[in-house]
Amino acid sequence: MEVLNTILDTDPNYIIIGLLAFFFTMEQVAGNPFQFKQRGRHLFQNILFQLVFFGLNLFFFSILVYLIERLNAGEIGLLYLVELPFWVKLFLSVVLYDFATYWLHRASHKIPLLWRLHRVHHSDTTMDSSTTFRFHPVELAIVYQAGNIVVAGLFGLDITSLALYYFVVYIFFFLEHSNLNYPNWLNHTLGLVFVMPDHHRVHHHKEQFYTDSNFADIFILWDRIFGTFKLIPVDQMRYGLIEFEEEKRQSFLYLMKSPFINMDRIKSEKSKSTDGAGGG
Numbered sequence: 001m002e003v004l005n006t007i008l009d010t011d012p013n014y015i016i017i018g019l020l021a022f023f024f025t026m027e028q029v030a031g032n033p034f035q036f037k038q039r040g041r042h043l044f045q046n047i048l049f050q051l052v053f054f055g056l057n058l059f060f061f062s063i064l065v066y067l068i069e070r071l072n073a074g075e076i077g078l079l080y081l082v083e084l085p086f087w088v089k090l091f092l093s094v095v096l097y098d099f100a101t102y103w104l105h106r107a108s109h110k111i112p113l114l115w116r117l118h119r120v121h122h123s124d125t126t127m128d129s130s131t132t133f134r135f136h137p138v139e140l141a142i143v144y145q146a147g148n149i150v151v152a153g154l155f156g157l158d159i160t161s162l163a164l165y166y167f168v169v170y171i172f173f174f175l176e177h178s179n180l181n182y183p184n185w186l187n188h189t190l191g192l193v194f195v196m197p198d199h200h201r202v203h204h205h206k207e208q209f210y211t212d213s214n215f216a217d218i219f220i221l222w223d224r225i226f227g228t229f230k231l232i233p234v235d236q237m238r239y240g241l242i243e244f245e246e247e248k249r250q251s252f253l254y255l256m257k258s259p260f261i262n263m264d265r266i267k268s269e270k271s272k273s274t275d276g277a278g279g280g
Helices: 002-009 012-029 039-073 086-110 112-122 129-133 137-155 159-177 197-203 221-226 252-260 269-274
Strands: none
Touching (some): 012 039, 039 129, 086 221, 112 137
16 A cells, blocks of 8 residues: 555656656667657657646646546445445556546547547657657547546546556556567467557557557457457558658647648558458
């Protein structure tokens, strides 16, 4: 319990900075599956997203905490209907936050308005650890926080479990986005339950057939259960979105305004041929 309190009492920004410093350094000194240039410039562009999000979240997170605490005070949610040990409820809460995020993430690929925001994350053609930050701030500060409030109300989840969920999910985010070589055996062991880097790399493939798969953040079980799981060899990965391949469309300023720009989603021939054939 003391270890948990120490983790949850730590400023999350320190944790995020520490994770970025570790994984970005490892990318510079260890072997990489993809060789990308201008890593410093890429890092700077992506950090700008995190800075804007931090500013927005100072306001929206306070609303999130207030509303979830009000829901908890009224004992609203399914978990209030049963008596469970603290650790069991905490574990279930993390699982339920992740389950809900899977569906919200999946919806972000299917609902045009949400996709306009979410495609900013998928725009990165040279994915590395800093891609963890490349989300449109409005998507993170409003869409996902609203989703957290709804989930807390449905299941009776609290801020403590949400803080633990974010602690765990950020570790997974950096693992999944980093440009590092990972052993293949991870896919056939831990990868039966948890999201592995090779799973998430498929999700960042430029072809929509693959982009619309592997939506989970922590538990790949959701994709396996609901038919959205795909896996291809790492050397076949091609990152980004076809409509964002121009260099000018990779800049921070362009990406910030891109949700307000009409832009057709360009499908590859493979994606077109599989429309209507299932598979997420």
